[in-house]
Amino acid sequence: MSDKIIELVGISKEFDGGTLAVSDFNLHVNRGEFVTFLGPSGCGKTTTLRMIAGFEIPTAGKILLDGKDITNLPPYLRPVNTVFQRYALFPHLNVYDNIAFGLKLKKTFTKAEINKKVSKALQMVDLEDFEKRKVTTLSGGQQQRIAIARAIVNEPEILLLDEPLGALDLKMRKDMQLELKDMQRKLGITFIYVTHDQEEALTMSDRIVVMKDGEVQQIGTPQDIYNEPTNAFVADFIGESNIYNGTIVGDRKVRFINKVFDCVDDFEINAKVDVVVRPEDVEIVKPEEGIVSGQIVSSIFKGVHYEMIMMVGKSEVMIQSTKEVKVGETIGIRVSPDNIHIMKRDFVSNVYDGYIDKINKVHFAEGAFECDVTQLYPGSHLDSEGYVITTTGEKIDLTNVPVRVEVGLKDIEIIDNDEDGDARGSIISIVYKGDHYQIIICTDEEEEEIVCDTEYLWNENDRVSVKIPKDKIKLTLKAVEKK
Numbered sequence: 001m002s003d004k005i006i007e008l009v010g011i012s013k014e015f016d017g018g019t020l021a022v023s024d025f026n027l028h029v030n031r032g033e034f035v036t037f038l039g040p041s042g043c044g045k046t047t048t049l050r051m052i053a054g055f056e057i058p059t060a061g062k063i064l065l066d067g068k069d070i071t072n073l074p075p076y077l078r079p080v081n082t083v084f085q086r087y088a089l090f091p092h093l094n095v096y097d098n099i100a101f102g103l104k105l106k107k108t109f110t111k112a113e114i115n116k117k118v119s120k121a122l123q124m125v126d127l128e129d130f131e132k133r134k135v136t137t138l139s140g141g142q143q144q145r146i147a148i149a150r151a152i153v154n155e156p157e158i159l160l161l162d163e164p165l166g167a168l169d170l171k172m173r174k175d176m177q178l179e180l181k182d183m184q185r186k187l188g189i190t191f192i193y194v195t196h197d198q199e200e201a202l203t204m205s206d207r208i209v210v211m212k213d214g215e216v217q218q219i220g221t222p223q224d225i226y227n228e229p230t231n232a233f234v235a236d237f238i239g240e241s242n243i244y245n246g247t248i249v250g251d252r253k254v255r256f257i258n259k260v261f262d263c264v265d266d267f268e269i270n271a272k273v274d275v276v277v278r279p280e281d282v283e284i285v286k287p288e289e290g291i292v293s294g295q296i297v298s299s300i301f302k303g304v305h306y307e308m309i310m311m312v313g314k315s316e317v318m319i320q321s322t323k324e325v326k327v328g329e330t331i332g333i334r335v336s337p338d339n340i341h342i343m344k345r346d347f348v349s350n351v352y353d354g355y356i357d358k359i360n361k362v363h364f365a366e367g368a369f370e371c372d373v374t375q376l377y378p379g380s381h382l383d384s385e386g387y388v389i390t391t392t393g394e395k396i397d398l399t400n401v402p403v404r405v406e407v408g409l410k411d412i413e414i415i416d417n418d419e420d421g422d423a424r425g426s427i428i429s430i431v432y433k434g435d436h437y438q439i440i441i442c443t444d445e446e447e448e449e450i451v452c453d454t455e456y457l458w459n460e461n462d463r464v465s466v467k468i469p470k471d472k473i474k475l476t477l478k479a480v481e482k483k
Contacts, residue, residue, distance in 0.1 A: 004067075005030065005031040006190070007027070007064040011024070011048070011051060012058060013059050020214055021044045021214050022048055022058075023213075024061075025214075026216070029158075030190075033190055034193065034204055035209065036193045036201040036205040037211060038195060038209065038210050038238075040196055040212070040237070043211040045209075046162055047214075049194050052160060052192060053082050057072060058071060079158065080157070080158045080159075080160060081151035083144075083148055083162070084164070089135045089143060089147060095138075096118055099149050099150045102153065103153060121152055122149055125146070126145070126179075127142065127146065140172060144164055148183070156189065159192070160192050162194045163195055165195075165200065198237065201222070202225075206221070210234050217231060226239055229241075232431050235274075236431045241276050241277070242318050243276050244274070244277075245433060246273045246274065246342070247271070247272060248270060248271040256275045257292060257317070257434065258313060265342035267342060271344075273343060276343070277341070278339065280320045281336070282318075282320075284332075285334055292312050294310040294317065295310065296308050297311050298327065299324060299327050306320070307320050308324075316434055347438070349406050349408050352448070354402070354403050355403060356403060358399045359386065360373045360386055362403060362405060364405045365423045366425075366443040369423075369470075371473045372471065372475075376476070377391075407468055407473055407474070409451055409453040410453045411472035412452040412467075414454060414458065418463060421464070421467050422465070422467055424464065424466070426462065427440070427461060427464060428449075430458065441464060
């Protein structure tokens, strides 16, 4: 028998209205593995779980169970049980009847067999003497265990858990994280778990699938995800991070926060990169011994360490250390090369396919922008009617001509209303990068992304519009663009 119990092959899900919830999702889950789907709200993790359960049918791709295609198999024919955040217990039934409900429906077990299975399930969740209790008298943690018992009593091959700890208080949630992992080991059942809580994912999982906007960003062990994030989003979402724009300036040398640091990643010279440094990996030294020095502007005791902010010019450096440095003190810092994580920068500039309209505006990202169309023909000028006149005297009408549009990340102004900008949408992502925020705006209809660097903090889901200065929009003719 193969170690793979579930395979998702090119799974996509598009809902009515054209909303793409999951796109080209590929994953295999091994038998007895604890896999967690982790990501912000709306990233597609619950939709993926529902497709595995059979509550949703993929628009594309297929789902394999032990190598057999179950993509269109109804939920009741799948060896899968689901535990929801709202436990969906029957308030009019006691604990025993809640757990036995599914077994009784099957009508294939004797009363003695049902008693044995219920007793075993209650033993697994440490609630052996609760059979006759009303579920309404139980605490949140006890109700959660009953929901799990009701799921495992059917002996599923796979247990799906959709944010089952979300309704619990903080202390109970932490306790249940450890209990769930221990329970999974004892049962030997494959767990697929959905959460937006990074601590839950790191605490319980054998592997984590980090998702964003319906797409997989990274799959790996908790250690891999934390220590080797593949992009700035993962680094920002998993734990605290210092994230900076950097440039490779030599063989395994990277420049960020205006200093050159040694690193272990090999990139070509002048490559624009994202640099990630975890706060606990910043070493505090005397000012003259550091690669860079700065002043502490904030220091907060967090129980096991102090969390401090040091300013290096306009850039913030977060430091976590058991040694306190007082606000106002100047220190130096060092970071060992293997603690500097370099990754290809997701965005260097915004690039779009666009076209010119009859009044020489360029259309892209669902907006129409003033631009300088003469840059399409070096040395040209516009006549009184708006036609381009080339250096050879040729008269050109650019109406509907396709162009490639490029706009720098710092060249976009964000406006807090829909009316005053030239394109509009909602903020879907914010990543702090030391001295500025990198913000992604998603347009309304075609869901084009506009990436901006700004010093101002916004909120996710804010409705905004954008303006771009005419001289910051670079145009090239698509017809002459090199392939």
